[in-house]
Amino acid sequence: MTASDQAQQPVLRLSNITKRFGALCANDDVSFSLGRGEVIALLGENGAGKTTLMNILFGQYSADAGEVEVFGQRLAPGNPRAALDAGVGMVHQHFTLAGNLTVWENIVLGTQALTAPRLRARAAKARIADLSKRFHLAVDPDAKVGQLSVGERQRVEILKALYRDARILILDEPTAVLTPQESDALFATLREAIGLGLSVVFISHKLHEVMAISHRVLVLRHGRLVAERATADTSHEELAALMVGGAVSSPKIAPMPPGPALMRLSRVSSKGEGHAPGLQSVTLTLHGGQITGLAGVSGNGQGALSDLISGLAMPSSGQLEIAGEAITDWSPRRALARRIGRIPEDRHHTGTIADFDLTENAVLETYASDFARHGWLDWAAARAHAEALIQTYDVRCPGPDTAIRLLSGGNMQKLILGRVLETRPRIILANQPVRGLDIGALNYVHTRLAEAREQGAAVLLISEDLDEIMTLSDVIHVISQGRLSPAFARGTMAPEALGRWMAGDGFAEVAHAS
């Protein structure tokens, strides 16, 4: 029986799903069905509506129109319980685990009636042990989830679904937080599950994974289902084109000689926040006129490095030098005074203040230095500055008095970009600058960063997207568990080789050699 034969008895059918958030149409009349033992890949850019669609299927949102059928039964909308009871299990992109509870507690949560007199701990643990053996999901049921690694947490998420006898598994960007090697282990588990008759919806924007695991590919673009292909009949190139809907024009990175070293980290260590690793004896030099790409699986010390450069954190040991001068006193304001421009990872919560208007957000970093005298603010000048930014950086908005939370992600990012570039920074930290942006905004941001490079700025580009790193960077470092790989010049490393560094291989030899 081939995959397409199996697809003839759908276990899941979505019909004409439409969902709007205000003016944004996140899902526009989407329909598809899933067969027994089938793996469908839901492919699309960030913001294409994949997660929204799956949240509707799982009952976390209710659709404005359309319905979901599981095993022929219509699913009550807006109720995860109904989806769970019907045999749908979802592994969210952001894990839904309680860190202070143990693995088994997280798994059994909600599986017994709340009126039940006691937790059936022993039976639960036995069942978990059985499942983890069968599906190669090694994890200690008595461990506190807060102490687990990201890979282990994902296993707990999958076990949660299997424990409930899920027949349909939805995995939302499951590999975003995994090394290539961990991803392979995940695929092995999934194949096991398919063999036992489970069906899988796999959400991703990584083409090679989609090609490796799925039977069928559905492509979402701007909330609409634009294409459906049998995986066997399609190619990398075709899917890429379908996904973005037009040729991707990345800016030209013409070779140019590196400029002076503008920032130097020598054997810098720093503390991470919460469970995130800190930096371990990191040595890094940023040259003017270069884009330095930092590749790595998220949560491997990118946050610590970014905090350090933005002035939020001090090295706990080692030295930070800017333009040849050792830094002893460090804060965001001092970083700005040293002409470091910062594009933060989270533009909604770190980069902007949601209820502030565009003027206030535009001068958030410079109100004291450029728009005030003796503590008195010059709002007229600030407003003029905001208007200029809106013009120059093509920020689409009703005007400078609009609250920034009303802007789209792309326009918000353009304002931040303008705020940074207008100060003519010598060093630019760009942490995930295009995540979640549409292709137009993405190209715009990349082009502007490339221009800044040509004008002699040192750019540090942090991204989880290896393609983005490889396209834009003059040199590439890989970060893993807070350690930094040596610098690799443009074009000298294949993605697979970088992947091995991302998984933490190679560091031991370096440590040995030094």
Place this chain on the structure above:
Amino acid sequence: MRLEPIANPGLMRRLAPPALAIAGSFLVASLLALIAGGNPFAVFGAILKGAAGSKFALLETLNRATPLIFTGLAVAVAFRARLWNIGAEAQLYAGAVVTVMLGTGALHWPSLPLLVVIGVASMLAGALLLLIPALLKTRFGVDEVVTTLLFNFIFLLFVSYLLEGPLKDPMGMGWPKSARLISEARLPRIIEGLRLHWGFVLALVSALVLWVINTRTTLGFEMRAVGQNAEAARFAGIPVTRVILKTALLSGGLAALAGFSEVAGLKGSLTLDLSPGYGYTGIVVAMLALLHPLGVVVAALFVAAIFVGADAMSRALGVPSYLADIMLASALLMMVLAILLSKFRVVRD
């Protein structure tokens, strides 16, 4: 149910919350008045008459509003920066204690410089008193709501000790009461013969000054940024800890002025019942004013009118004057709910 943000709330939606909250609190009070056997119309008529029915009543309302403007401003400036100062009561007494310490004969200066020094010293005392919880918050992450609340009890006991010990009036016939201020340390009346002192003007000026600080200065901008999103503020280079401490100084100082104005303007000496909870009522005033300094003046006048009117009403009709406290507490709760509903709509899913 689910809450969905409203993109551009219209003027009506923004102005409706205070009106609805006040209307709602009147409704609650009417029901309770009925239960107590009073006719709501008679009750509110009596409240209105008691608050504004005569020149005397009106002046009483203005006098009662004065400390409420100060504590309302203190709470408003703190809450705007998300510093939950529930300790205005203690800071008020700190100002009062300093006023008594300096104003009962320790300094023999002409009136104006003496009042300025006492006022400034009071503010310092209140500021320092709030600085402790603020430092505990910034240094140790201790929730300032609980610490400022606990400080109210501690400081009131301290005042009780002072009034039975070092500050006790030797001529007070054993009552826990301070000596009277010397005449140079008294805030004069605005118009001779009318029972309204310059503390009221000082309160109005304070509101204006705070309004200017909020809208025109870097500090005002920083305080709002820290309150709205401390993480983004820190990232943008705003010295968050320092802003919180400055806010604490400002807030504590404003609350202390209430104590200064009450002792120097109205009472002339310090007793343990100087404030019938002005510090706590300041929270209601600030919330009803949507944390706007000029709104605080209006809200304080309203709240004072309710209190003064309720006292008179209670004497006339026998409905307990705690009706006023209930009205204000319910207005506070309805206000926050109404503000929410002006920004979000409730959607069923």
Place this chain on the structure above:
Amino acid sequence: MDLIDILTSAAFWAAAIRIASPLIFATLGELICERAGVLNLGIEGIMVAGAFAGWIAVWAGLPLWGGVAVAFAAGMAFGLLHATLSVPFGLSQHVVGIGVTLLATSLTFYTYRVVLPEVSSPPKITAFQPFEVPILSQIPLLGPAFFAQTPLTYAAFLLVIVVALVLYRTPLGLAVRAAGENPQAVAAQGLSVTAIRMGAVIVGSGFMAVGGAFLTLSAFDSFFFDMVNGRGWICIALVVFGAWKPGKALLGAVLFAAFDALQIRLQQTPIGAVVPYQLFLMMPYILSILALVVMSRRAEVPAALMVTFNKGER
């Protein structure tokens, strides 16, 4: 009398246990709310309301346990108000809590004046009497200290065990703990975060009110306006001190009460003649602040405490 004498006297420990009892009820109530993710600053007012409701019910003719039930119900009513505003509407838990305290307090005082308009001093009721547990109360020192208390004190200690069992051994307790740590985890398992949190706040508020009622039905036999006197705020500190665990919270409450009993006794010693009594009275509040500071570094605060959950949030 010197310190050793005080600390080894049964009367002292009996007093400590008695002082601890209302704190235990209210601290457990607050702990339940906070474990589910809601800071309940209504505690002070709810204790006032509970003290009054229990007392007035008994005064009106209900049996003592009926008074406890009425107090519990009154607490749940204010809990429902708090929960409605703070959970589905997600309003600031600080402001809602202060508002509930103000409302509960003023409603109580108003009702008191309406019900008893003419009295100058509040009427007395027949309060819970100490019950000597057979055999156990005969143990030297421990017996009179722990086993000659009123039934409501025994109930407080029993409640610690019940709350601990429910929190750690039942599906319901698991859901409550998860709701305070990561509400998304609860929602993704098909449970209603709103229902769990509201339930916790309502029940927790009921216990707070019983803590208040202990004052009028067991510790004293009448109601006074300022009888709660900041105990609610102290209980919030005790929850932190107890690291959000019932057993440790109990320990904290007893330690705290022992200290309180000690300061009362110290006032009668030569020290009390030198040091102003206000300083002794301040000690409980100062101690609470110190506890907050000391515990702030290692307290395992529920990760989602004061984090609102809005279904379908983007």
